[in-house]
Amino acid sequence: MNIHASMNHKPVIVSENYGEVDGRFAGATEVRALSLGLSQGNEEGQANVAARVWRDADEQATEPSLELPIHRILDLSILVCSALAHFSEAYRYEQLYDPQNPVIGRIGLQGSAMTVAVCTDNEQIHEDIRLFNEALSDNGEMIGERLRTLTRALKELGYE
Structure with missing residues (x-):
């Protein structure tokens, strides 16, 4: 699996196999990974630590990836x-x-x-x-x- 940095989220710590341990959805989830990384802050030059839920990239995914501040x-x-x-x-x-x-x-x-x-x-x-x-x-x-x-x-x- 390859999680790419975006303008809004730069992964630092990842769980790339999260789909295998996603509770009762393990092995059958649209969530493929979790990451902690840097996200763009509100002020120029300010970075925040945030988590992101990475979903499958296919067109079937109904929700985009979600990022949450730590x-x-x-x-x-x-x-x-x-x-x-x-x-x-x-x-x-x-x-x-x-x-x-x-x-x-x-x-x-x-x-x-x-x-x-x-x-x-x-x-x-x-x-x-x-x-x-x-x-x-x-x-x-x-x-x-x-x-x-x-x-x-x-x-x-x-x-x-």
Whole structure:
């Protein structure tokens, strides 16, 4: 596989075989690689570290490659962990959340807080939250493996 630099993303660290380990989509995914690299910043001469999801280059791909700044990847990881924590106790609620208080938590980040909440704007939230909970449960082994790997990596970096 050959991942080429573009004007917007210059790969530095890659997982070129990601299609083989893409969770339950492994071997049958349109995602072919992940990369961390440099992307053009907002100001001239400023570079940002960003991740990119590389999709198959054929015409069948419905979505282009996606690039995310590294802080957003970490924020998504925080969001995932907040959701997992919520759903580990969600059985206590008839609708898997408290409709009177849909906020799951607020996580302090850089002088403010990221609010994590159940999306009550979703007209089908009661069905969708049930399906989401089932999907988390069905994928528990895969998620757990990745969380344990992430935990080891964070410990190696001194984040305990």
